[in-house]
Amino acid sequence: MDPPAEHDLAGSTAQRVRGVLAIPAFRRLWGVTAITAVAEWQSLLALSALATQLTSGYQAQSFALGGVVATKLLPAMLLGPLAGALADKLDRRHVMVVCDVLRAGLFLSIPLVGQLAWLFAATFLIEICALFWIPAKDASIPNLLRRPDQVETANQLSLIMTYGLAVLVASGVFSALSKLGPVLRQAGLIHSAEGSAYLALSINGFAYAFCALVVGTRIPEISGRAVSMRDAQPGLLTMLRDGVMFVRGTPLVRGLVTGILGAFAAGGAVIACAKLYSTSLGGGDAAYGLLFASLFVGLGLGMAVAPLAARRIRHRGLFGLAIVAAGLALIAVALAPHLIAALAAVILVGCAGGVAFLTGLTIIGAQVADEMRGRTIAFVQSLVRLDLLASMALVPFAVGLVQQRTLTLFSERVTIDGTRPVLLCAGLLASAVGLVAYRQMDDRADGSLLADLRSA
Missing domain, CATH: 1.20.1250.20 (MFS general substrate transporter like domains)
Structure with a gap:
């Protein structure tokens, strides 16, 4: 590709991105996606760290770590098609708000209970909520855009945030909280070695509560359900x-x-x-x-x-x-x-x-x-x-x-x-x-x- 063509392609890409982000409803939804993506990756880091801290012994810590990962992935394998079908029958905005409120409560409950068994149970329930939230969010994106050709750009922006920037932000925040753990303990703000992980999970809880507020009050355009049932998957x-x-x-x-x-x-x-x-x-x-x-x-x-x-x-x-x-x-x-x-x-x-x-x-x-x-x-x-x-x-x-x-x-x-x-x-x-x-x-x-x- 010659230099002028490369310049035109870069300019065209930038124009498409600006055009999509200029839509207020999509811009707010993209912001919500960014917050939830950071919280999702941070939860994987915090939950796996907490599982090893709540167990003693090398073998027990290894098994607990494997249990956390399996608990996060298993709901999608078992209930994915069912959740997608049910999400089509319900109002999407209501689905997203309810799921975010439930996830907020579940994340905040983990530090309060402080038990490994509840960590696994709460993680499983959080992932079930995600199974409903994700298809409702994805299905609402085309309705927020002005033209059908903007769907591809919107999806690319979501992928870049979810699997790029969100991973780096979540890793940076979790590493910073872990480094600050001893300082926070000395200041009396946290009271145990698990305090940094509990703090990260609490931040997740408040982040999901904020997202529920934004979706419920600032993006009414999301409301709606599938006009016709999609083909059985x-x-x-x-x-x-x-x-x-x-x-x-x-x-x-x-x-x-x-x-x-x-x-x-x-x-x-x-x-x-x-x-x-x-x-x-x-x-x-x-x-x-x-x-x-x-x-x-x-x-x-x-x-x-x-x-x-x-x-x-x-x-x-x-x-x-x-x-x-x-x-x-x-x-x-x-x-x-x-x-x-x-x-x-x-x-x-x-x-x-x-x-x-x-x-x-x-x-x-x-x-x-x-x-x-x-x-x-x-x-x-x-x-x-x-x-x-x-x-x-x-x-x-x-x-x-x-x-x-x-x-x-x-x-x-x-x-x-x-x-x-x-x-x-x-x-x-x-x-x-x-x-x-x-x-x-x-x-x-x-x-x-x-x-x-x-x-x-």
């Missing part, structure tokens, strides 16, 4: 069955799915191990927040770098190479001796995952037939959720089973944290899966991995 098992049949007969998609499973399993392992891994590096909750943010910073960098790499390597080869790179970077994470090296390695894991994610979507858009593209994307998305659920829930349990080991090396006693061998195995597995995906997707008779690496 296939269940998860039906979608997986149809997807497996298509994947088995298509080598390209089979390699793509194999690679995606490896990439998201590696990313899920990093997220699931981050709390205990940060402790092994001598850090605390602040280091946990930094590791969490680093993964998503790398993800964004990878999506930015992917188009440049695709100029030198075919998409089919680039996808497999990115998975292999993610696995090798995860091995570096397992061997990192201190926090700075760990942060750099985690950024590399995210970067490789970002390249693989964007490249995979490009392959689906360009290589899969139009009549199969929608169900292929839906199948991949469902598989990604299952993969993340399995990885983020099972990895902490594996860490708990491995536990800490003390070895004698060169007459020195060395303590090996349980996260290190688990991350090492996950890195080796991801690299192997990447190689398998590369071979399945490469349709060249003389395809060479080393040649593609030299091109890169």
Whole structure:
């Protein structure tokens, strides 16, 4: 693309963004989306930190961490289609206000009760509320816009906020609260080691209450319900069955799915191990927040770098190479001796995952037939959720089973944290899966991995 064309494209993008944000109702809803996205990511950090603080013993902390992650992901797997269908029958503004009020109360109740069992129960109920809130919010966006062609820009703004800026803000706020914890205890503002996590959850509660007030009083345009019932969505098992049949007969998609499973399993392992891994590096909750943010910073960098790499390597080869790179970077994470090296390695894991994610979507858009593209994307998305659920829930349990080991090396006693061998195995597995995906997707008779690496 020549420089004038690039300038016109940038100008056009900026004009589209300004045009959408100039709509008062959408601007307010986007602000609400930003607040709830920050609260959602901060809740993952605070709840996982609190679960380990309310338990004692390395194995118990590992199991508690896996339980939090599984509790957050399980409602979407079980009740997602049902919640979406019910949300269509109800007034959207009422749904959003009620869900925000309920989430506010549930978040504020966790510090008041202070028990691990209620933490799990409240987390499950909070996620059920999110299942109703999200489709109501998404369905209301087209009604707030002036033209149908603004929907894509509006959705892009929501995605950038939810999976970009919100992650960084939530990680920064949680790290700052964790650092300030000792100071706040000395000042008498909090009274226990769990005080920083309780404070973060309380901030979430007030944030959701504020969002309920804004939606209820400042965005009346959201009110409404679906004019006609949307087509019945296939269940998860039906979608997986149809997807497996298509994947088995298509080598390209089979390699793509194999690679995606490896990439998201590696990313899920990093997220699931981050709390205990940060402790092994001598850090605390602040280091946990930094590791969490680093993964998503790398993800964004990878999506930015992917188009440049695709100029030198075919998409089919680039996808497999990115998975292999993610696995090798995860091995570096397992061997990192201190926090700075760990942060750099985690950024590399995210970067490789970002390249693989964007490249995979490009392959689906360009290589899969139009009549199969929608169900292929839906199948991949469902598989990604299952993969993340399995990885983020099972990895902490594996860490708990491995536990800490003390070895004698060169007459020195060395303590090996349980996260290190688990991350090492996950890195080796991801690299192997990447190689398998590369071979399945490469349709060249003389395809060479080393040649593609030299091109890169």
